[in-house]
Structures are given as C-alpha cells and as structure tokens.
Amino acid sequence: MIEAIGLTKRYGSTVAVDNLSFTVRSGRVTGFLGPNGAGKSTTMRMILGLDRPTAGSVLIDGxxxxxxxxxLRTVGALLDAKWVHPNRSARNHLRWMAAASGLPAGRVDEVLDQVGLTSVANKRAGGFSLGMSQRLGIAGALLGDPKVLLFDEPVNGLDPEGILWIRRFMQDLAKQGRTVLVSSHLLSEMALTAEDLVVIGRGRLISQGSTADLIGGATQNTVLVRTPQAQHLGNALAHKGFQVESKPDGSLVVSGASSDQVGDVAASCGVVLHELSPQRGSLEEAFMQLTGDSVEYQSSEVAAR
Structure with missing residues (x-):
C-alpha cells in the first residue's frame, strides 16, 4: 500500500504539490491522472525518495x-524508459542493476522473458524503439519481485498489441496482490485498465475512488433512441419531464430516464423502436469535468465552454 499524507513540494515560490493526501490499495491497479503540470511526476519522485517533500510524508507499506x-525488493518503478546506457545490451543493463542491488543474476533472464525481450537481450539498448525501451524499463522494475510498482506513462510508444499486453500485465500484477500505481494521459486506456483513480490538479487532490464511481459521479448517463416516429416519441418523453435532444441523424438522446422508462413510454404511445441503448459517460468526459479549472494552459475556445 502507498499512503501520501499532506504531501507538499515547493520549488522557491512555486508549489508543485500542495497538501496532497491519498491511498493506493494493494491488489488493484490505480490510475494517477491529472493535466500537464498537475504534479504527478513530482509526487512519484517523492514516493521513491528521489525528491524530499517540503512538508508531509509518503509511506510504502508503512x-x-x-x-x-x-x-528494490519492495518497490519497482519505471519513470524514464530511456534511462539506460545506450551501449549496454538489455541483459547487461539488468545485470548491472541486479548486482548493484544485491539481487540474484538469475532474475535477469526471468524478467526479460516476462516482458518479451529474450530474443533481443544481447542487443544494444540504444538501438531500441521507445516501445522496446518501455519493456526494458518494466523488466528493471520487476527485478526485485517487488510488492509495489509505479509506472509513469508505460504505454508510450507501444502499438495496439503492446498496449493490450501492458494492460493485462498490470492487471495480472494486481491480481497477485501487488500495489500498482500508473500515470497515463491515455484516458480511454485507463478506463479499461484501472479499477481505482486518483485525480489531481495544480498539485491538489481533486477526486479519489473507483473508476466507475468517478465516471458516474462526474457525467450524466443518457439513453440513445432510434425510431421512425422520433418527433412523436420526443414529445411524449418531454411531457413526462425527461430532457430530449434531437440529433441530426434523427436519433434522440434522452437524459434523466432509464432505458426501461423510455421503452415504457414508447410502448404506451405505440411507437416502434429500432434502437434503445443506455449510454454511459466516458472517463474523458469525467476528467474534463473534474479538471477544467486546473488546466495550466487553456485555449479561449475551451475556456468558454
């Protein structure tokens, strides 16, 4: 488990992290989200002891x-995929890490196999693509078989197959009872990967909870309806007090009603339905709603919304 308590970091007059408190539970993948400049990387560095907090503390398993x-037997981290000597092979890079940390050399080939780099283990890391470098960084994080893992933008440079691999990989790590904290700007991927979310803005906590609760609390669920009698049904739904929006393609988007309620109104009016489907809000919508006031640089078009 990771526990941040009143975590604060100042650089002169700039406050990068401001009295931040949150908990990352074991056995779950927790997404760490926030706009650029929100303080995510600084927070991760403080968790790992790379930066000293100005105030507050952060605990790893107490x-x-x-x-x-x-x-390295407790915490593994990937913060910078290109942090590797370019002339070292992948295997020698991991052997150096293992020797420096008193870890058995046998772990090197085990983690190379885990991340799918066995076939290129003797190639220079400087010639790796960003995706391959990400895998090498993950292998380094796994060397000590740690209970706690931190990943900063781990899917950068990965193709769709690689993204699917890292998603399942992180979820498998959590199923083993490990604590997994992952920062990413790919919100659609975080919606599929993370069970819990910690959202920060301008160094402060905005929201923490399950992914489903965060999306449900910050967005509105709607019902999409397609019918050849759209105007008739729309009038009937509006009469019932539901909010109805007509789309250019003739479909209706109904707010404030369940699909069952919309179906009941249609049946009572004798309206034929071609489609009736509930539409859940997305993590992207929830994120924009939650962090709208915390974006450091904002265009006039976005600010006017």
Missing part, C-alpha cells in the same frame, strides 16, 4: 522509502 531495508 515506511518511508529511505527506511526500506531492500528497496
């Missing part, structure tokens, strides 16, 4: 990172 007896 201890600050600096007090962990065997850090």
């Amino acid at each position: 201890k600050p990172y600096q007090e962990l007896r065997h850090p």
